[in-house]
Amino acid sequence: ELLCQWIKQLVVEGIDSGVLSIPPPLLSRPFQQLAIGLVQYHRALMIAVTEFPAAYTQICDGLICLYWFVVPIITSQWATHWLW
Numbered sequence: 001e002l003l004c005q006w007i008k009q010l011v012v013e014g015i016d017s018g019v020l021s022i023p024p025p026l027l028s029r030p031f032q033q034l035a036i037g038l039v040q041y042h043r044a045l046m047i048a049v050t051e052f053p054a055a056y057t058q059i060c061d062g063l064i065c066l067y068w069f070v071v072p073i074i075t076s077q078w079a080t081h082w083l084w
Helices: 002-017 024-049 054-078
Strands: none
Touching: 002 024
């Protein structure tokens, strides 16, 4: 967010100093793209900080442990030769 604000500040200073002497419709596009990027950043941040429910993670961990123990037993009974 701070970086976005710095970029906007530099663009505005460039407009005031005459470095960016382009028509306003063309100059509004960078501001629009920065705003869209900031919205997407906030969406990604919201997904990153949302935690799974504790019960869901415990069930997943339990199923993974069950998988570790059950698959070798079933595979040993299913395979007809030890090289399989």
